[in-house]
Amino acid sequence: MITASGKPRQRCGSAWQQELAEAITRPEELAAALGLPPERLAAAISAARLFPLRVPRSFVARIRRGDPDDPLLRQILPVSEELAEHPGYGADPVGEQAAVRAPGLLQKYRGRALLITTSTCAVHCRYCFRREFPYAGQIGDGPRWGEALAQIAADASLEEIILSGGDPLSLSNARLAGLSRSLAAISHVRRLRVHTRQPVVLPTRVDEGLLQWLRSASLPIVFVLHINHPREIGEEVGEACAALRATGITLLNQSVLLAGVNDDADVLEELSKSLFRAGVLPYYLHALDPVRGAAHFAVPDERARALAGALAARLPGYLVPQLVREMPGAPAKVALAARL
């Protein structure tokens, strides 16, 4: 792109990299774009000092202008509640530091391990359980993946590797393809999973290079998307999902149950139906991880169970996500029983 001054903004880079670089990071700009009241702007400026604002313009376009309580806005707008301390809410809410096996490699569960591939996300979700993750010490970057890959190669029980972050699709297609080739060369690795929010918040990320990688990868690939509200699934997201599906990968979704966003049976029902229309099956509905700054998103367990019960009573079983909570030290995500 050529800027007003006539200088190219980025010398080499695809459309999505350009969009990533042009994400909104200044609360003032977001407030002006959406017509937010001045007190919301002041709060956003303070709260963004702890965890910066970041949101791609294509996601902002899905937010209703003039509605400070819009469920999409609530996920990305820094608010004053983030500054309050709450007992039980901390920096490492799910015991990740105890699960580190090598720099960037976390294992909690049998047969699968998670690789922190990057600290970069297209969007900063205010409830993120890795808001305070010490990425600097963990990022396997370039040669530093070496130790994680060596650990994976040495442990024949690891059948599945999960690319996480940050958002792994922040990496270039070439780096993703290179990493997946290294993993495919380890004979006991049978599945590659990618946890990503980018096809939703930055649908241009699903470009020809990414699709090419997915079509040619030798390992079966599962994408677990992260969509919390049906209004996140606009036309472009639908097209991105269809293109992903056409490569033959498996598409699942995980949501976080968030007060004021999706703690409503109608919204969750519509989310499952919209996901299905986009070719995505619901996988998990996560109870909020108690990370510092996110307590205002918590939904009481009793309410969560009632919502899960309502979904089960309304939808076929394959459209009902499993309501789970991550418990430090547990051998799997722990199911919260639905109240029927």
Ligand SMILES: *Cc1c(COP(=O)(O)O)cnc(C)c1O
């Ligand atoms: C959530 C998580 C997984 C994935 O769990 P599944 O139940 O397989 O989806 C794997 N490793 C870690 C460290 C996790 O936190």
Ligand code: SF4
């Ligand atoms: S995309 Fe995922 S890792 Fe990134 S801020 Fe959102 S929840 Fe956290």
